[in-house]
Amino acid sequence: MQTNFSDSQRQQPHIRQAEKVLRTCVHCGFCNATCPTYQLLGDERDGPRGRIYLMKELLESHDDDDQITDETRLHLDRCLTCRNCETTCPSGVEYHKLLDIGRAEIERRAPRSMADKALRFSLRKALVEPARFKSLLAMGQIFRPLVPGALKDKMPAPAATPGKRPDGRGQPRQMLILEGCVQPGLSPNTNAATARVLERLGIGLTPTPQAGCCGAIDYHLSALEAGRERARRNIDAWLPQLEAGCEAIIQTASGCGAFVKEYAEILADDPQYADKARQVSNATLDLVEVLNREALDSLTLKADQRLAFHCPCTLQHAQQLGGAVEQVLDRLGFELTPIQDAHLCCGSAGTYSITQPQLSKQLRDNKMAALEAGKPEMIVTANIGCQTHLASARRTPVRHWIEVVDEALVS
Known part of the structure; x- marks a missing residue:
């Protein structure tokens, strides 16, 4: 694609990258x-190619040009950032990088309405601190009839008390784990189940309480520098532990894993953190990557459930790990149902299910129909956002896949 940037524009790093x-x-x-979204709406501007043209026009224009419209913002906001287009693209277009730039440019040149700003600010503050989120979740569950519609649909029942989590520090091998922001409140058993399964493999989890939100929520709501600052804090928390001998940083939420693996990219121009970010990104593994590398013969399971696995976009398109969880579950003896259009997004997409509830619900219902076609007893997935979103349909139960593995372990 030809571009028409001026020499002065090309002096800006984001323009050179775009x-x-x-x-x-x-x-x-x-x-x-x-x-x-293109499949649902049939509008060229709601597909990647059309959005690329919109962003090209936006970035080539000058600040005083009247090229920024609510319509342009609408079509960029409707993008799920699922990155399915990147998996499909024969030319290797890194669409998500352009989208981050385009969205940030719109925020700079055409600020949102106060109501829209307030919603996005509230999401950033409510979701990134586990203690605050747990408190808000508990209040929402108590006063559910008063919760606004888009949030009420996603409000789960109180989570069951998680099983005992082993200390793990006496194990011969040690790894780190990102506890997550919303997962401890919505699915507290996920990380506990992870610790129990890893203990069977001789792997313990070294606690890193200084680590917090991965930064993806801020970054993808166009608060790019806030996202980078969270990345720096996590790097400072993890790097000493890695240097002390911890093998990896495990992610049980594929959305977090995809973002942490991109720390090296988002901090590439930071002279103090670029090298540190590369070390952390290189040490980051999704949970399925850890199990795929282990000899699972030592795990004895009673794998008698029929499962449908929903592969999150952040696992199959961002991390390029499509089929990895299915391979592990198959090795462990679980029966998996075939899924039609498994490459398509469920509509969760971080905060998308709140900011774009109508499209998100359509995608969720389509995905549930595909997942349920094989009559599974349980739907399993690898990302807390997908898990909560699919479960909001209140149909077939939805859990993280590691919980099902943990429960199938024979003592």
Whole structure:
């Protein structure tokens, strides 16, 4: 794709990065064939190719040009950032990088309404601190009839008390784990189950209480510097432990894992953190990568459940780990049902299910129909956002896959 940036524009790092992405695109349109919003809406501007043209026009224009419209913002906001288009693209267009730049440019040049700003600020503050989120969740569960519709649909019943979590520090091998922001409140057994399964494999989890939110929520709500600052704090918490001998940083939420693996990219221009970020990104593994590397023969299971696995977009498109969880579950003896259109997003997409509730619900219902077609007893997934969103349909039970593995272990 040809670009028309001025020499002065090319002096800006974000324009140079955007131009690199834009020039990779060859207009082929293969991306539209796998774009969930294009499939629902049939509008070129709601597919990756159309959004790329909108962002090109936006970035090539000058601040005083009247090129920024509510319509442009609408089509960028409707993007799930599922990155299905990147998996499909034969030219390797790094669409998500361009989208982050385009969204940030719109925020700079055409600020949102006060109501929209308030919603996004509230989401950033409510979701990133586990203690605050737990308190808000408990209040929401008590006063559920008063909760606004989009949030009420996602309000789960109180989580069951998690099983005992082993200390793990006496194990010969040690790894770190990102506890997460909302997962401890919504699914507290996920990390406890992870610790129990890993203990069977001789792996303990070294606590790192200084680590917090991965930064993805801030970053993808166009608060880029706030997201980078959270990344720096986590790097400072993890790096000494890695240098002391911890093997890896485990992620049980694929959305967090995808973002932590990109610390090296988002901090590439930070002279103090660029090298540290590379070390952390290189040490980050999704839980399934850990189990795939282990000899699982030592695990004895009673794997008698019929499962449907929903592969989150952040696992299959961002981390390129499609099929990895299915491989582990198959090795452990679980029966998996076939899933039609398994590449399509469920509509969760971080905060998308709150900011775009109508589209999100359509995608959720389509995904549930595909997952339930094989009559599974349980739907399992690898990301707390997908888990909560699919469970909000209140149909087939939905859990993290490691919980099902943990419960199937024979003592």
